[in-house]
Amino acid sequence: MTAAYRASQPMCPSCREPLEMHELEAPRAVVDLCKKCGGVWIDWEDGDLTELSRAVPGAEVRVMPRSGAGGCPRCNRPLAVEVFMEAAEVLRCGECAGAFVPYPSIGKIAGLTPAEAREKEEEIGVWGRVAETVRGWLRGGG
Numbered sequence: 001m002t003a004a005y006r007a008s009q010p011m012c013p014s015c016r017e018p019l020e021m022h023e024l025e026a027p028r029a030v031v032d033l034c035k036k037c038g039g040v041w042i043d044w045e046d047g048d049l050t051e052l053s054r055a056v057p058g059a060e061v062r063v064m065p066r067s068g069a070g071g072c073p074r075c076n077r078p079l080a081v082e083v084f085m086e087a088a089e090v091l092r093c094g095e096c097a098g099a100f101v102p103y104p105s106i107g108k109i110a111g112l113t114p115a116e117a118r119e120k121e122e123e124i125g126v127w128g129r130v131a132e133t134v135r136g137w138l139r140g141g142g
Contacts, residue, residue, distance in 0.1 A: 010073030013091055013100045014039050019073060024055045031056065032073065038103030041073050044096065049084060053101060053110040074098055087112055 010019045012034040019032035019041055029052060032041040040056050042049060071078055072093035079091035079100060088105035092098070101109065 010041060011070060012037060012039060013041070013070040013073060013079055014102060016070055022057070024052065027051050027055060029055075033057075038106070040101050040106065041098060042101060043074070043098045049090070049099060049101070050109055050112055053106050056101075056106055056110075072096060072098060073100075084109060085112065 010032055011017065012019050015034060015037045017034055017036040019034055021030055022033045023030050027047050029042075029046040031043075031046060031052060033056070034040070038058075040053075042052055046052060072095065075093065075095045077093055077095040079093055082090050082092040082099070084090045084099075084105070088108035089102070090105055090109075091100040091102070
């Protein structure tokens with residue numbers, strides 16, 4: 001990831017507060033956390049959403065936002081709702097493929113056992129994930 005990509009302060013798509021960069025040890029990645037609502041932004045290259053959700057530290061304050069969803073913190077495109085492995089909703093950017101995981105969804109995704117995650121991934125399959133992504137793009141107009 002280039003420094004220019006993270007040069008500007010990203011804003012939480014949920015509550016419009018600044019996101020704070022946070023380095024995870026295992027798996028090794030950098031994610032962006034919202035201290036207000038507890039959501040997390042995960043760039044597409046950061047890694048597996050299930051593993052990263054398990055590694056995200058718990059939020060100290062979880063004020064649920066009153067405003068609607070904002071745009072992608074990276075490219076400002078609209079975010080589309082995606083149901084991740086039939087477990088929880090995430091907001092996905094059709095342009096950069098990053099995902100915002102709202103606080104209530106983190107626990108649901110993190111709660112999938114590795115076997116359940118593999119099973120759900122196998123049920124959906126690669127082409128099923130592609131179809132879900134394309135449907136999201138068509139609904140979101142992105």
